[in-house]
Amino acid sequence: MKKVAFIGTGGTISSIGKGPLDTVNYTANGVMLQAGGILDRFPEVQQVAEVFAVPYRNVPSPKIGWREWQELVLLCDRVVAETPGLAGIVIGHGTASLEETAYALSLTLKVPVPVVVVGSQRPASALSTDAGLNLVNAVRVAASAEARGLGALVLLNDEIQAAREVTKTSTGRMQTFRSPDFGVLGHADGDALAWYRRPIRRLAPDTEFDIRGLNALPRVDIAYSHADADGTAVRAFAAAGARGIVAAGFAPGFVTPGDAEALAEARAGGVVVVQSTRSGSGRVFPTTKLAEAGFIPADNLNPQKARILLALALTVTGDPREIERIFATY
Structure with missing residues (x-):
């Protein structure tokens, strides 16, 4: 099977609440799984690819900004360099600022493999959590040849979205991520990835921006x-x-x-x-x-x-x- 790297940065997809009905106040429990723990919780992901965890750190997504974007760009560089035959990379992320990280990566990544940013609306411990299936589908997209050249992608609720266009539109609903005006790129259906369009604006890795050696972004x-x-x-x-x-x-x-x-x-x-x-x-x-x-x-x-x-x-x-x-x- 194809190799896919999984980088966890925290967020709801990594969170463990006080019980299966804790879908709102779970952050008060203070428990977030590292990348390896998320893969262990959802072993089904290994049925669609050979997925391995890449150590990073858990950061609440409102705290994620340009420094983390730089670290993720450099980490993706390293993972590709150290993993022959790597098909793609998945990055777990909190949904609060997920669209901003995805767009920043879509402008600054320098790796040739697909990078898919994934989150969830319900914690990993919740009844009917979306974390597991979102992760499985993100891995499927990252391993897909059709995902190459599309910049960073976003996957939640079975929908493949372009980082430039997608935005969070609801605090709690499962269909929160939407791309106004243009809609999804495709769907991660049970039988196949169904693609319908491609973004045409310039995308990573072919961009003029390189943040790998910067000390800061301009304010x-x-x-x-x-x-x-x-x-x-x-x-x-x-x-x-x-x-x-x-x-x-x-x-x-x-x-x-x-x-x-x-x-x-x-x-x-x-x-x-x-x-x-x-x-x-x-x-x-x-x-x-x-x-x-x-x-x-x-x-x-x-x-x-x-x-x-x-x-x-x-x-x-x-x-x-x-x-x-x-x-x-x-």
């Missing part, structure tokens, strides 16, 4: 615009040293007058401003108003993903025209 913040927003948050971010600000504006890409004034001040001070929306779907159009303000449209990226792409863009250029090209490319 980029998100300013969420709302009724009566007066620019205080924008000015605070600029004062804190932000090199970029993503404006999460009203659809299809507007902010309040107070935020607009503060963003213009930040732009005049050299901060790169990207206009996204809080709507969760649809493009920000490259209007005359945005161009005159010097703001870069985020295309259809949600604010949290626009923040990641802007931070990575700032590692290679400070030219707004080049950054606009990057947003049109990735």
